[in-house]
Amino acid sequence: MRISILATGLLLSTLAQADLLDALQHYELKDYPKATVEFTELLPLGNEIAAFNLAVMFYKGEGTTADPVKALAYFQLAAELGDTRAAGVISTLSKKLSATELQQADEQSHQLLEQVLVKTLEDDDSDRVSFPDVVSRKAPVYPQGAANKGLFGYNVLRFVIDEQGNVSAVDVLSSFPAKTFDKTSIRAIKSWKYAATGQKHQGKVALHYSLGPLSKHKVTQFMQQHKLVEYAIAGSPQHQYMLGTMMDLLATNASYHVNVDKDLPLEIREELPEQLFSRKSSFKTKIEGFYGSAEVNTNEKGVVTKVVSSDKMELRDASALLVGKELDEDARHGHYKLWADPGKAAFIEPVITLSQLHSGHYWWSMAAKNGSLDAQRQLAAFSQQWENYLLKNNDPQVQTWSGVRKILQGDKVEGQLLLDKAVAQNYELAAELKATL
CATH class of the missing domain: 3.30.2420.10 (TonB)
Incomplete structure (x- = not known):
């Protein structure tokens, strides 16, 4: 059985903390003890590449005695975390082990999975509260x-x-x-x-x-200058974070509403979609009774033929209001996003559907798993799992805002404790907030 570890020949700058490319560089230099330590540090982040690479090292006996049971356990962990390469290796390796060894591998795999603190890339609703x-x-x-x-x-x-x-x-x-x-x-x-x-x-x-809309020339020049795509694909968390930021900026400033389809193939293309730089204007129209947001399809006359999705309103109610409604002569044969506050005119934008490679959240998630503190903090503002991970790692920024939330929710003891921890690390805003809450 031939197994190859993910490696890269890219030159790296000095990094303030360990990350995936750091670990890969140590592996390439045959510094297996350091590679093992850094791959292991990435496991709580749900990093399937680190799990796969540790499996390879145990299988080959690189920096340690070859151990097929441990190798299988790490391959199983990698598969559980989403590494598609692991399934074939697991099937082949399992045939070579006894029933006792397979049971040992399963037990070790479950123990490893329990140490993973971030098991999903999805946001959650943990921080959604009533707002004035x-x-x-x-x-x-x-x-x-x-x-x-x-x-x-x-x-x-x-x-x-x-x-x-x-x-x-x-x-x-x-x-x-x-x-x-x-x-x-x-x-x-x-x-x-x-x-x-x-x-x-x-x-x-x-x-x-x-x-105004971002310049395609300037964006392309910036991405090429910093080799964002090349380094991001290679696994550099700093470049993944920056690429995620760029994609988020493009989506936010585009005249189109950007949908991300996880089922679309992840194909890297040289040219960014033209719609991200379009100056096509959105428009407004009054729709009595409609509020929230919805996505609709229209015919050749700009009349809504189907409501694809809606929030705030039930799909049935949104369909009753919108189907048959003429939006605008410029809204012909298309897919459009509508949103409106109660009693206000609805804003209407055309929709473009792209793969995850054009999603800021996708690249931020990759960067966070690969060791970027900036990306981890970004996601912690929207994800309870990332917040818990950074709290466990004594991050003062997350301690501060988690403490604030707990105090506002009535848990003053735990909230003050978190603020005290942040103050002890000289996080200035923590002391200011502690004095006012």
């Missing part, structure tokens, strides 16, 4: 220096709303380019006003910056 109504929410001012240079980017931020509806604290979770838009984002959010509820609330938001 918006009174005023002004857009941030585009920094003149960034505008002069034609820079585009984004911030992801968390903030606290006090009892009077004022924003009392803001924290930047991630930014691109680093710190370029931080000050203007913080300034804008601190000016926002919400309805007074007599209670504190925690919010999170992503603010995107671009001077």
Whole structure:
């Protein structure tokens, strides 16, 4: 049986923490002890490549005595985590082991799986709570220096709303380019006003910056300059994180609503889809009784023929309102996304369906599994599993905001404990929030 370990010949910069390419480089240099340590550190992240590579090392006896039982256990773990290469190896290797050895491998595989803290790439609803109504929410001012240079980017931020509806604290979770838009984002959010509820609330938001639709030339030039696709495919978490950010920016700034279909083949293409750079405008129309969002199909006259999906409203009710409704002469023969607040006109955008390779969440998830702290923190804002992982690893930013949420939900003892841990690590905002909560 021939088994090959995933390896890469890419040159690496010095990294602040271990990641997948670090481990692969140690393997290529035959520094098996370090490779083993770093592959093992990636297992709690649900990293199937690390599991597969450890299986290969136990099978070949690289840095350790060859152990087919342990090899099978790690191959089974890799398969459980989604590595498609493992199934064939498991079938072949299992035929060579006794019934006792197979049982031992199963037991070891279950023990390894119990150590995995992040078992899915999906978001969850753990942090969705009631939120006060918006009174005023002004857009941030585009920094003149960034505008002069034609820079585009984004911030992801968390903030606290006090009892009077004022924003009392803001924290930047991630930014691109680093710190370029931080000050203007913080300034804008601190000016926002919400309805007074007599209670504190925690919010999170992503603010995107671009001077109209992104330029295909500039985006392509940036991606080529930094070799984003090449390094991301090779497994570099830093490049995966940056590529995810780029894809998220493209989707957010496009005139099309971007859907991601996980069943589409993951084919790398040289050209990015033209729709991501289209200047085609969305339009509005009044639809009595419609609110929330829905996706619809239209005929040659722009009349809705089918409601594909809807949220807020039941699909049956949305269909009764929308089927037969003429949207616009520009909405002919297509798939469109509609959304509206109650009593307001509906915004309508054409839909483009792409593979996961054009999804920011997909690349952020890959980066997080491969060791990127920035990506892990990004996902922790939306995923309980990533939050739990970073709490276990004593991350002060996540301790701070998890502590805030727990206090607001009534668990003051646990919340204060988390804030104290963040304060002990000199995370300045933790001390500020502790004093106000």
